[in-house]
Amino acid sequence: MSKIEVKNIFKIFGPHSAKWLPAARDGISKEDLLAKSGHTLGLRDISLSIEEGSIYVIMGLSGSGKSTLIRHFNRLIEPSAGQILVDGVDVVSLGKRELEVFRQKTMSMVFQRFGLFPHRTVLDNAAYGLTVQGVPKAEREKRxxxxxxxxxxNGFEKQYPHQLSGGMQQRVGLARALATDAEILLMDEAFSAxxxxxxxxxxxxxxxxxAKLNKTIVFITHDLDEALxxxxRIAILKDGELVQEGTPEDILLNPANDYVQAFLQDxxxxxxxNAxxxxxxxxLTLTMRSRPTHALxxxxxLSFEYAPVLDGKRLAGVLTATDAQRAVEAGARDVSAYVEDLASVPATAGLDEVLARLVHSDQPVAVTGDDDEFIGMLSRKKVVDLVTPTLQEGTDGVEPSTASTQAVSSTDDSAVGKKESETTA
Known part of the structure; x- marks a missing residue:
């Protein structure tokens, strides 16, 4: 469910923005607009959908429009055209008093340079938003x-901002934003300093x-590592335009252009x-009740040497063709007594963890989800393909034919029970 909908937002900075809006719609470049009119294109036709309870990152280089965009959400900046819908209500249409209430109760903001009052204690700074809301002193101090x-x-409430480190000051800013119990947090380069x-x-x-609060957080950064x-989800801006939007994995695996690729190089x-x-x-999967002749x-x-065995949806282990033959010869009613343990990794395990495991073992590895639900077999070839750019960066242009990658890719279980060399043409 979308918490925030950004629809076709344009922003032109200058005294006659409405006059130059058609030109911006028609695609005039930022440079040409400035040269012809003295106006600056801040944003061009930005549309986004931000899900409730998510952390949505907006990133780009300096001048890309990311801070301009986030300030439209609470109308610290007025758009030249477009809509900002929060729970279906157009923020652009709010009157002065409605906007004040909206800012006080629906959205809180955390700034890059902390934004603390130097003459107020840590406690008073953290309670400031509640003070503006008119919350009684005892209640606001408690919260x-x-x-x-x-x-x-805890224990720093009587200190003043100058007595705290930068990280501690930013924690005060975060506490102040959270204390108002706002549904949405806007964090503009909050950790950049x-x-x-x-x-x-x-x-x-x-x-x-x-993980505890499930807020809707809009986070601005120029650091891709932080964004990832x-x-x-991540939106990448350039010169006021949206150049790519998607999950971190989408962007990492399918960069839209050279601009995005430049962010990804390091x-x-x-x-x-992850796995x-x-x-x-x-x-091919079997069950604990599979008949040996059927399994074999x-x-x-399929010319498989083994197959994973499930107990319901959960991974129970692995049955080799050799053990299936033994079960047939023994006249077993099912394969349950012949199932061996199968190594597994959770789907959320990072590829760094996966790679370390594969380097030290040539045995097949399963990938599991919640409650050990079987998802599939780990493909050693895919692991190598995915991490190769990282390995290449670390080898100064030398091809990553290292012992580690050779060890990982030498046996591959991607087709379930069949080595990669036997399943690809």
Missing amino acids: ALHWLDQVGL LDPLIRREMQDNLLQLQ RLGN VNRTKVL AHAVNPPR DRMQA
Whole structure:
């Protein structure tokens, strides 16, 4: 369900924006618009759908329009044309008093430079939004203390901003935004001013809070690593235009153009992609109650050396063709006594973890979902194909024919029970 719908937003900065809106609609370049009119194109025909309870990242280089766009959501910037719908209500149509209430109760904002009042204590800063709402002092201090504790600042409530580190100041800003119990958080380059280690810590903190709160978060950044780590979906802007939108995996695996590819060149794919991206759906599965003759016939028909065995939807293990033959010879009623353990990894396991496992074993590996539900067999070839760009970056142009990739790709279980060399032409 969409929480926010952005529909055909245009923004032209200048005194006669309405006059130049048709030119912007017709595709005049940002440079030509400035040269002909002295006006600046901020955004051109931006449309987005942001799901409730998601972290939606908007990113781009400086001047791409990302901060301009987020400020349209609470109308800190007025659009030249278009709609911003929140729960179906057009924010652009709100009157002055309605807009004040909307800003106080529906959206909270966390700024890059913290935006704290230097003369107020940490507690008063965290409670500021509640003060504006007219919440009684005892109640607002209680709620502010709760959120300061949630962001790891218990005991610092009497300090002043200058007595805190940058990371701690940003935590105060986050607590202030959360204290109002707003449904939507707007975070404009919220972690950009922080040192790398503190930034990572704040990202962890945000993800932990989101797992509990399920807010709708719109997060602005110019850092693709941050976007890939935080975002359920990512929108990439360039010169005020949307150039690509999708899941982190969509963007990483299918960059729309050279501009997006430039962002991706230093990304460690093994930290973003997971086992689910390197799985092949099964062509053959058996059950614990499969008859040995039936199991053996099916494996022989496909020239498979083994097949995964399920108990309901859950992975029970693996049956080899050799063991199926033994079961037939023994006159067994089913294969249950001949099923062996099969190594597995969860679908959410990162490719760094998967790669480390495959390097040390040539045995088949299954991929499982929730409650050990069987998804398919891990394809060693797919793992190598997916991580090859990362390996190439680390070898200064040398082909990644390292011992590790050879070990990973030497035996492949992508077709379920059949080596990759036997299943591809």
